[in-house]
Amino acid sequence: MCNKEGDTIKLRPYQRELINDIKHSMIAGHRSIVSVLGCGGGKSVIQAEIARSATGKHNRVLFLVHRKELCEQITDTFTSQDVDMELCSVSMVQTVSRRLDSIPVPKIIMTDEAHHSTAKTYKKIYEAFPDALRLGFTATPCRLNKGGLGEVYDDLITSVSTKWLIDNNYLSPYKYYSVKLADTSGLHIKAGDYKADEVAELMQNKEIYGETVKQWERLAKNKKTIAYCASVEAAEETAEQFQQAGYKAASLSGSTSKELRSQIMQDFRDSKLTILTNCELFGEGLDVPDCECTVLLRPTQSLTLYIQQSMRSMRYMPGKTAIIIDHVGNCYQHGLPDDDREWTLEPKKKQENMVKIRECPMCYAxxxxxxxxxxxxxxxAVKEIQRKEKEVVEIDLVEMKRQDDIRNTRLSDAILETWSQVVEFQKLHKYKFAWCIRYAALHDIPIPQKYNNMRRIIGV
Ligand SMILES: [Zn+2]
Incomplete structure (x- = not known):
């Protein structure tokens, strides 16, 4: 992932630029700066370079993380990149906040995943060391309760966008499919996100498990996959459904023992496992470049969570196109992973209509x-659907039934099963004949041999 030259890290041009922007902000008098860099932009490399340079000048650095696994991971990265670890401590925020009297006074406090920075524990630390320079890093500088980070930071620096990272081969391109299996409209919100028990109950549904496997077979069969589930039970059940269908799957949660967890992770890396389901894990810091597919089974109001989860399969690998299968309509809440987003330190204003996407009734793209x-x-898209665009064409597969009279069926409701039905439907709606070929190929409906030539031309 990172370009190593000798033993020291070689920064990409945009990474070097971000570090320069931080320096300029400091020169302009800012003492508390949050930098925004998309997932996959190489945040830890930049952090390491800043820590290396600071400790090289005998400055003490305190690096705050909020998860134990990240502590180890970042310490490894820093050590390999010549950060003087005598002068740099990478610590859990909870631990630091309890030992404020006993830790050495830092010159710089760096905060990873800085969207958490306004939480009490962080603020307590910042207040204990008022003279320290504060540098925060995040992909999504917003809070779950929609407040801004301006409370804690006085400058915000943005770097290249996710789209740019894709275009420049630092992230893989993706295909996004929304096959909604659950209706989240009845869920209540607590502390900024859907109530966990209601989500768990909604997603614990035999039909959802079954349909998840079917859609995966249609869109991403045999691709290395991570599924994000709403509860430990749902993660286990989803893995079991995949196993019963003949695939190698396992589930992980916070309660999985450390040994078993690292064994399962190793199996996943070694491709002994194809599907890994989980609950509350791997939002951050999971690095499996050949993971090609993400399945979203946990509805969330958190943009941070959405971005981290949906983009987990987008680590760059030559020739890879990630597949994202969203069963809970998260894209209607948050848009697509690489949408341009405007960040500010101000609290977020209520947005009127977040939906800036179109859904294909043919393939669910x-x-x-x-x-x-x-x-x-x-x-x-036919006119009828274009007009309805604002209210979002939802396709609820659980409810989808074979309609006998396809003449009266709206396109999005139709399930066509044979070649002659497809042709009949095409004539009825006056589509071009090539539509039949595409539709049938997409839905595994046998196409008469005489159209083989046409298939080659269309490329399906
Ligand atoms: Zn399509």
Missing amino acids: VYPPTQQRCPYCGYK
Whole structure:
């Protein structure tokens, strides 16, 4: 992932630029700066360079993380990049806040995942060392309860966007499918996100488990996959459904023992496992570059969580296109992973309509509304659907039943099962004949051999 040259790290140009921007902000008099860099932008490399340079000048650095696993990971990265660990302590925020009297006074406090910075424990630490320079890092500088980070930071620096990282081969491109299996509209919100027990109950549903496997077989069969579930039970049940369907799957949660967890992770890296389901894990810091698919089974109001989870399969690998299968409609809440987002330190104003996406009724792809045709299957949205765009065309697979009279069926409700039904439907709606070929190929409906040539031309 990082370009090593000799023993010291070689920064990418945009990473070097971000460090310069931080320096300029300091020169301008800011003492508390939060930097924004998309997932996969190489945040830890930048942090290591800053810590290396600071400790090289005999400055003491306190680096705050909020998860134990990240402590170990960051210590490893820093050590390998010549940070003087005598002068740099990488610590859990909870631990530091309890030992404020006994730790050496830092010159710089660096905060990882800085969207947590306004929490009490962090503020207690900042207040204990008022003279320390504060540097925060995050991909999503916003708080779950919509407040801004301005309470803690006085400058915000942005770097390259997710789109830029994809275009420049630092992240893999992706295909996003929304196959909604659960209705989240009845859920209540507590502390900024859906109530955990209600979500768990909603997602614990036999039909959802079954449909999850089916959709995965249709869209991402045999691709190395991480599924994010709403509860430990749901993670276990989902893994079991995959196993019963003949795939190698395992589930992990916070209560899995450390030994078993590292064994399962190793198996996943070694491709002895194809599907890894989990609850409350791997938002951050999981590095499995050949993971190609993410399945979202946990509805969330948190943009941070959404970005971290949906992008987990987008680590760059030549030729890879990540597949994201969203079963809970998170993209309607948050948009697509690489949407341009404007960040400020101010509290977020209530947004009127977050939905800036179009959904393909043919293949369930989700894509920007500026495109007239589905970029995955070529289907052109018909007028009827375009008009309804604002209210979002939802396709509830659980409710989908074979309709006998396809003439009266709206396109998004139709399930066509044979070639002749597909052709009949095409004539009825006056689509081009190529539509039949695309539709049938996408849905595994046998296509008569005489159209083989046409299939080659269309490329399906
Ligand atoms: Zn499509």
